[in-house]
Amino acid sequence: MENNNSTVSYPEAYKIYTGRSFSIGVMWLSIASVLFFSAIMLLMMFLMYVDNDSDTVPEPLFGITIASIYGTMLVLTRMMASYDKNIPGGKFFRTVKGGFDTYAKAQKAFIVEGAISLILFCMFLAILDAIGIIEIGNGIGSCIALVITIFLARAIASFSRMIKNSITRMIMIMFVFFVVDLLGVLQIEAFGGKIGLLHVVLAVVTIVLTIISEKAVLHNYRKKYWDN
Amino acid sequence: MENALKINGVVKKYNDFTLGEINSAIPSGFSTALIGANGAGKTTLIDVLCGVTGKNSGEVLYFDKLTDSDSTEVRNSIGYCSSANFFPLDWNLKNVAASMELGFDNFNRERFNELCKKFKIGDPTNRKQKKLIKMSDGNRMRTYLAAVLARDTKLLVLDEPASSLDPLARDMLCDIFRKYIADGNGNRSVLFSTHNIADMEYATDYAIFMSDGKIVEQGFVEDLKEKYILVHGEADKSEYAKKLMISYIGNSTNFEGIALAENTVQLSQLDTAVEKPNLQQLSVGILRKAEKDGE
Numbered sequence: 090m091e092n093n094n095s096t097v098s099y100p101e102a103y104k105i106y107t108g109r110s111f112s113i114g115v116m117w118l119s120i121a122s123v124l125f126f127s128a129i130m131l132l133m134m135f136l137m138y139v140d141n142d143s144d145t146v147p148e149p150l151f152g153i154t155i156a157s158i159y160g161t162m163l164v165l166t167r168m169m170a171s172y173d174k175n176i177p178g179g180k181f182f183r184t185v186k187g188g189f190d191t192y193a194k195a196q197k198a199f200i201v202e203g204a205i206s207l208i209l210f211c212m213f214l215a216i217l218d219a220i221g222i223i224e225i226g227n228g229i230g231s232c233i234a235l236v237i238t239i240f241l242a243r244a245i246a247s248f249s250r251m252i253k254n255s256i257t258r259m260i261m262i263m264f265v266f267f268v269v270d271l272l273g274v275l276q277i278e279a280f281g282g283k284i285g286l287l288h289v290v291l292a293v294v295t296i297v298l299t300i301i302s303e304k305a306v307l308h309n310y311r312k313k314y315w316d317n
Numbered sequence: 318m319e320n321a322l323k324i325n326g327v328v329k330k331y332n333d334f335t336l337g338e339i340n341s342a343i344p345s346g347f348s349t350a351l352i353g354a355n356g357a358g359k360t361t362l363i364d365v366l367c368g369v370t371g372k373n374s375g376e377v378l379y380f381d382k383l384t385d386s387d388s389t390e391v392r393n394s395i396g397y398c399s400s401a402n403f404f405p406l407d408w409n410l411k412n413v414a415a416s417m418e419l420g421f422d423n424f425n426r427e428r429f430n431e432l433c434k435k436f437k438i439g440d441p442t443n444r445k446q447k448k449l450i451k452m453s454d455g456n457r458m459r460t461y462l463a464a465v466l467a468r469d470t471k472l473l474v475l476d477e478p479a480s481s482l483d484p485l486a487r488d489m490l491c492d493i494f495r496k497y498i499a500d501g502n503g504n505r506s507v508l509f510s511t512h513n514i515a516d517m518e519y520a521t522d523y524a525i526f527m528s529d530g531k532i533v534e535q536g537f538v539e540d541l542k543e544k545y546i547l548v549h550g551e552a553d554k555s556e557y558a559k560k561l562m563i564s565y566i567g568n569s570t571n572f573e574g575i576a577l578a579e580n581t582v583q584l585s586q587l588d589t590a591v592e593k594p595n596l597q598q599l600s601v602g603i604l605r606k607a608e609k610d611g612e
Contacts, residue, residue, distance in 0.1 A: 176402075
């Protein structure tokens with residue numbers, strides 16, 4: 090098959106692959122994440138209240154850890170999705186206009202969807218911190234550091250998508266997220282949520298790694314699965 | 318005669334199966350059935366033709382002029398659907414329409430809405446929608462057909478469209494094929510694979526028989542019915558008759574099978590009854606011979 094540049098836009102590619110518009114997708118993912126996170130936090134606070142017979146606000150480390158876990162789940166949603174031809178929809182997606190280029194555009198749209206949802210989620214966290222419902226230490230700074238950490242983990246873990254064995258692939262992705270998230274949470278705690286040169290460097294590294302990993306993953310997918 | 322597809326030496330190799338070398342032509346303006354046992358290579362061939370799977374060698378000529386299955390013109394001209402889970406199962410009719418509308422240049426949403434109502438699978442304009450996962454296999458297949466028929470295409474390629482449909486729906490499918498071809502004034506064609514040969518005979522003009530990844534026979538159904546005969550006889554004549562037949566099944570009292578029409582005179586001398594086979598009988602005979610040759 091020859092290269093055929095897709096004429097569809099990124100939001101159109103997203104819609105072809107999900108059956109719904111990009112804005113609706115981002116909205117639902119953000120609302121679901123906020124509601125789910127709130128439910129977890131309320132449950133935790135209730136359990137603490139019952140346990141300690143007090144109404145103390147959870148420690149920053151606790152809040153940022155829970156947020157980190159939840160932010161990771163948010164990004165993982167699309168990352169783990171499979172579009173092989175043997176799964177429902179797989180053959181249909183191979184026949185649509187633009188073929189592989191449309192697939193590549195949809196994948197990029199999924200990254201943007203994850204990024205917007207994560208940023209919206211972290212803004213929600215910053216609001217909760219500002220009004221004192223949870224404490225994450227230096228609110229907005231911690232949130233920015235959290236977004237960088239999760240996307241750095243995503244960029245590194247993305248290389249694991251080239252592993253053929255699905256169990257090994259999943260273990261590797263989880264392991265990378267665990268290690269990077271853990272280091273991220275510890276550095277947020279260590280810096281007290283203050284943003285510095287380290288975070289700027291990490292943000293640049295994250296962007297570069299995301300571009301490299303996505304190109305490598307798409308190239309590998311086309312060669313081993315799409316054209317096969 | 319113009320061809321919807323011309324297949325020249327197509328080969329697709331897997332670790333445990335090889336399709337080809339396939340050489341064939343799907344005539345334009347007719348309905349062609351791909352007939353074969355499970356694992357014969359029907360789905361693989363359809364996937365290669367529709368660009369779902371790559372090929373190792375060979376060439377496919379689309380509509381006598383195009384060779385790249387990835388080109389927008391070929392993608393827009395072919396209406397393809399597979400039998401199993403063609404769309405993601407968490408989709409509803411609205412999602413299908415939204416995706417198809419952008420995925421192809423020639424999708425008509427109004428036509429899709431009409432077909433959904435005609436096939437009694439629901440109204441895509443309703444707020445409340447049933448997901449595909451909650452539909453029966455038959456209704457899922459009707460959804461795929463509605464989606465593919467809502468496009469203005471030149472060739473329908475359907476993988477086992479009749480397998481999950483009830484007899485009434487199969488009859489309707491045959492009518493759909495006929496109407497689709499008639500509306501195209503000779504420029505529209507249908508290619509489908511099937512196990513339900515008897516039910517789909519009315520919709521079959523041309524037949525391609527496949528066994529073990531290869532084409533073992535092909536031609537217009539009416540020509541094949543002239544080429545082969547169906548033979549019945551009593552068991553005491555079976556030993557000699559067997560030598561003149563390409564496929565044979567018998568018991569202690571009688572036998573039946575397919576033979577080449579050129580042997581009609583010799584077989585008639587054995588007090589056998591000779592008649593024109595239907596597509597089902599023809600398929601069983603040809604495929605049984607192919608399996609025997611393969612052994």
